[in-house]
Amino acid sequence: MPDPVPTLADLALEVRSKNAGPFWVTMELFMRDADGYRIAADESFLNERVIAELYKVDESEILFFRIPSLNVVKISFPRPISQGSLRDRDMHAGQHHVPLARMRIAA
Template sequence: MPETTLAELAHEVRSKNAGPFWVTMELFMRDAEGYRIAADESFLNEGVIARLYRVEESTIQIFRIPSLNVVKISFPRPVSQGSLRDRDIHAGQHHVPLARLVVPPVS
């Protein structure tokens, strides 16, 4: 059975700067069922994001917005926007590991 990713359940998965020192990623889920999966704290939580992005778990903020079927995740940028080591000045590619995250099988 093929694996399903968050991207397949979402209308859109995107990332962007939230100022020069933070990244925000947004999961716009297609429907309530997709949102239920993405918002499940046993599946998508600070520990998972910390491992995916190699950031401190305590710095991650997750906002679950059921009325919009949206999950929003913010954490400090690894380097400040526009600094010499910044490889993605708009943080437009940070969402890729999140989008590729495999969801647990539906039981």
């Protein structure tokens, strides 16, 4: 049975993550419309504190880029483990977006 509480992924065309060089990750929320963008861009819903908790990174190092003309929110932060190091389990940072995409939208 589907979950009745929508997630960010439900409101987005695409949620993805990728390397931003060997030491940084960038995540992008491409929202379907202006209404979805307003939710994703709302600083009381999605902010540095939330990302720091989700990804166990220092809140002061998180960068947000809100682009209303494109309905896009970009978030960048240092990778906890540099790309290609012995302990790197996601070489291209392609799976980092999953916790963000699963964030529930308050009803």
